[in-house]
Amino acid sequence: MKLHIVLVQYFLTALMVFILPIYYAHSAEDVITVEIFKFQFTPQEITIKPGTTVRWINKEKRQYHSVWFEQLGEPEPDYFFPDEHYDRKFSNEGSFPYRCGPHPKMTGVVHVKK
Numbered sequence: 285m286k287l288h289i290v291l292v293q294y295f296l297t298a299l300m301v302f303i304l305p306i307y308y309a310h311s312a313e314d315v316i317t318v319e320i321f322k323f324q325f326t327p328q329e330i331t332i333k334p335g336t337t338v339r340w341i342n343k344e345k346r347q348y349h350s351v352w353f354e355q356l357g358e359p360e361p362d363y364f365f366p367d368e369h370y371d372r373k374f375s376n377e378g379s380f381p382y383r384c385g386p387h388p389k390m391t392g393v394v395h396v397k398k
Contacts, residue, residue: 315371318392320384321345327374334396342366350385360385391392 305320314336319326321343332338340351348363351370363386364370375382384390 286378290330298333315339317341320349320390322392323347323384323387325384325390328391329393331395331397333398334377335373337367337371337394338394339371340364341369341398343349349387349390351382352385353382 299367314339315335316330316332318338318340320340325340330338340349342349342364342391344366346366348365350361351372352358352360361370364374374394376397377398380394380396382392382394
């Protein structure tokens with residue numbers, strides 16, 4: 285019985301020390317955050333690697349926004365409200381300009397490069 289407890293403790297320690305840090309380091313690199321506050325995307329331009337997800341988080345107190353890749357011919361997306369977010373994964377290389385649907389002066393660009 286004591287051997288069983290020691291093995292379980294060893295396994296949990298190994299999990300915490302070796303496996304979880306690798307998982308979280310990998311996950312953190314795969315999601316880049318852009319904040320929306322005071323009618324601005326911050327940062328306004330980002331450069332990421334293919335396979336990365338960008339998360340836009342609405343940090344306004346009362347205002348809704350959208351992230352619209354209009355130049356790609358996409359329809360205007362749904363709005364998201366304070367404390368909500370929108371995610372998009374970028375698989376292909378290129379530059380992808382976007383704007384806020386209801387606020388056309390709010391613009392940004394996602395550059396995807398290897």
